[in-house]
Amino acid sequence: MYKFNYQQPSSVEEAIALFKSSEDPKFISGGMTLLPTMKLRLAQPSDLIDLNAVADFAGITASENTLTIGAGTRHADVAGSDVVGRMIPALAHLADSIGDPQVRNRGTIGGSIANNDPAADYPAGVLGLNATVVTDRREIAADDFFAGMFETVLEDDEIVIAVRFPVPKRAAYVKFPNPASRYAVVGVMVAECAGAIRVAVTGAGPCVYRFTAMEAALSKDFSSDAIKGIPCEQDGLNEDIHASAEYRAHLVGVIAQRAVAAAG
Amino acid sequence: MKVQLSVNGREVEAEAETRTLLVDLLRDELRLTGTHVGCDTSQCGACVVHVDGRSVKSCTLLAAQANGCEVTTIEGLADGDQLHPLQAAFKEEHGLQCGFCTPGMIMSSADLLSRNTDPSEKEIRDWLEGNICRCTGYHNIVKAVQTAAKQMRD
Ligand SMILES: Cc1cc2nc3c(=O)[nH]c(=O)nc-3n(C[C@H](O)[C@H](O)[C@H](O)COP(=O)(O)OP(=O)(O)OC[C@H]3O[C@@H](n4cnc5c(N)ncnc54)[C@H](O)[C@@H]3O)c2cc1C
Ligand code: FES
Ligand code: FES
Numbered sequence: 001m002y003k004f005n006y007q008q009p010s011s012v013e014e015a016i017a018l019f020k021s022s023e024d025p026k027f028i029s030g031g032m033t034l035l036p037t038m039k040l041r042l043a044q045p046s047d048l049i050d051l052n053a054v055a056d057f058a059g060i061t062a063s064e065n066t067l068t069i070g071a072g073t074r075h076a077d078v079a080g081s082d083v084v085g086r087m088i089p090a091l092a093h094l095a096d097s098i099g100d101p102q103v104r105n106r107g108t109i110g111g112s113i114a115n116n117d118p119a120a121d122y123p124a125g126v127l128g129l130n131a132t133v134v135t136d137r138r139e140i141a142a143d144d145f146f147a148g149m150f151e152t153v154l155e156d157d158e159i160v161i162a163v164r165f166p167v168p169k170r171a172a173y174v175k176f177p178n179p180a181s182r183y184a185v186v187g188v189m190v191a192e193c194a195g196a197i198r199v200a201v202t203g204a205g206p207c208v209y210r211f212t213a214m215e216a217a218l219s220k221d222f223s224s225d226a227i228k229g230i231p232c233e234q235d236g237l238n239e240d241i242h243a244s245a246e247y248r249a250h251l252v253g254v255i256a257q258r259a260v261a262a263a264g
Numbered sequence: 265m266k267v268q269l270s271v272n273g274r275e276v277e278a279e280a281e282t283r284t285l286l287v288d289l290l291r292d293e294l295r296l297t298g299t300h301v302g303c304d305t306s307q308c309g310a311c312v313v314h315v316d317g318r319s320v321k322s323c324t325l326l327a328a329q330a331n332g333c334e335v336t337t338i339e340g341l342a343d344g345d346q347l348h349p350l351q352a353a354f355k356e357e358h359g360l361q362c363g364f365c366t367p368g369m370i371m372s373s374a375d376l377l378s379r380n381t382d383p384s385e386k387e388i389r390d391w392l393e394g395n396i397c398r399c400t401g402y403h404n405i406v407k408a409v410q411t412a413a414k415q416m417r418d
Contacts, residue, residue, distance in 0.1 A: 006265070006282035006328050035324045036306045048282070050329065076318075100394025101372065102309065105318045106325070181307070182393065 002044040008053045012136050012159055015049050019157040022047035027159065029072055029111035032103050051110075051159070058108070062087060065167045068134075071110025071160040079104060090171040090189065090263070094125045097175060099182050110160040113145070116152050116207065118238060119183035121175065123208035126163060128189025128200030129171060134162045149206040168193040172262035174255050175203070178242055185243050186251040190218070190259040197222065199256060204237050204248045214256055224257035267331050271296070272340030280327045287311045287322035289330075290337060298338040298367045302396070309395035312368040313337045319375035321394070338367035341374065350374055350412040359408030361399035369395050373409045381417055385410070 005022070009015040019025050026045035028034050029052065037043045051057055057072035062083045069078060078084055079096035098104055098112075098121050112122040113133065126133070126142045133140040136159045147153050154160070168191040175187030184203035188211075191198050197218040199211040217226045232252045237245040268277045271294060278293045290296045290313070301323055302310035311323040314336040341348035350370045353359065360366045369392065376383060376391045383391070388409045389402070397405060 001283040001285075003281070003283055006326065008328075031324060031326070031329070032306065035326070036304075039304055039323075048326075052329065100309070101375070101391055102312055102319050102321045102394045103306070105320050 001038045004045055005047040008050045010053050016157050018049050025049055027051055030107035032107040033115050067165045068162050069109055070162050072108050075104035075107045087167050090173045091125055094121050094173040109163055114160055116146055116150055118149050118206050119203045121187055124187050124189040124200045124202035127208050128191050128198050129165050130193055130198055132164045135160055146208050166193050170263045172259045174259040176251050176255055186248055186255050188256045188259045190263050201252055204252050224260045227256055267327050269330050270334045282328055284327040285323055286325045286327050286330050289327040296337050296339050300364055309368040310365055312371040319372050349415045353408040353412035357404050357408040357411055359405045365397040369405055377413055
């Protein structure tokens with residue numbers, strides 16, 4: 001790792017002020033993406049601004065029909081939370097499928113969605129469940145948040161504070177994990193919320209996306225048969241040593257059907 | 265910067281660069297070389313220690329981030345000459361060959377057994393997802409964790 005200055009602010013305001021006064025800063029939360037990147041010298045921030053000491057950054061609060069998860073909440077705490085398990089079991093299951101226990105003990109939901117890895121799980125959860133991303137300065141609908149490969153609409157000095165999930169009538173997340181990293185080769189979140197069906201796909205393309213043809217078919221008939229014949233274009237899908245675009249396109253259909261069956 | 269932490273019950277204070285990883289502080293400054301480094305990519309789990317009661321990869325945590333925390337390493341498990349049940353079971357069940365992965369395997373398993381005193385084979389295998397062993401083929405590691413779990417229950 002290259003040298004950097006390390007700061008540990010205790011409030012969001014202080015974190016943003018430090019960010020503004022630094023040359024080439026980066027926020028760090030769980031560090032499960034940023035530190036490996038820095039170790040490989042693929043990133044070299046001048047300043048690391050650690051969000052872990054920010055007050056009220058982690059925690060889960062529930063109201064009658066929404067669940068709000070603080071940005072600093074670790075994957076293990078979402079996976080193990082009774083409230084999440086009761087209100088949105090698909091989300092607890094998604095968090096429990098990330099990486100391994102030690103990654104889940106540090107990694108956070110805010111870091112995961114800010115990073116927007118094309119193969120990450122939470123983006124599918126946030127988009128599929130129609131969540132709202134709450135930052136220090138605004139609220140962003142999931143449909144507007146994810147902008148492209150490793151890109152979101154967040155400004156450089158903008159901090160994700162929490163993610164607010166409406167409680168769905170039913171939902172399920174199924175992924176085909178890469179056997180080495182556990183990242184999604186393809187992962188699909190299917191949800192029915194406020195009468196609308198959403199199907200969000202991660203891993204397949206450069207950025208998480210909604211499969212609207214499947215959503216339309218499922219709105220008429222919520223069954224895995226209803227989406228069986230729907231073609232998935234391979235144009236623009238990811239192609240790497242793990243899977244070809246053709247294989248990923250095929251997986252999207254299979255995994256989506258499994259998710260629909262699991263959502264019941 | 266100055267880093268203060270409790271390691272295996274002992275209060276320590278060390279001077280560290282901000283970029284010093286916890287594992288390097290443990291190995292190079294505190295000479296606790298039981299914690300190993302097996303990869304550069306946060307994947308192998310050879311470096312697993314407990315920070316405030318949770319297993320973490322000490323190669324992916326800055327020493328500065330462990331400031332004020334309680335750290336337990338493999339050196340902190342035995343009670344004098346009395347091996348921890350997991351250490352004894354790894355020996356008994358041949359849960360190691362070269363031993364490189366063993367400290368991480370044991371620290372990770374200790375975290376599992378603190379949450380689940382009677383894990384199934386599947387639960388053990390799932391939990392050890394982040395610990396890679398190049399030698400044993402895992403079977404005897406799983407057996408060792410089961411043996412230790414049983415011993416700790418009895
Ligand atoms: C071995 C391994 C396996 C993994 N497997 C999976 C997997 O199967 N599925 C999966 O989805 N992920 C996986 N991950 C990634 C993991 O989930 C990370 O925790 C996550 O991607 C990043 O979260 P973090 O809190 O660690 O973020 P950090 O690494 O701290 O930060 C990542 C980026 O987000 C920014 N950031 C962090 N917090 C905020 C915030 N609150 N507001 C604004 N910006 C912020 C940082 O500046 C940085 O650019 C894996 C990681 C490892 C090391
Ligand atoms: S040394 Fe490989 S995960 Fe830490
Ligand atoms: S015993 Fe050699 S790596 Fe596990």
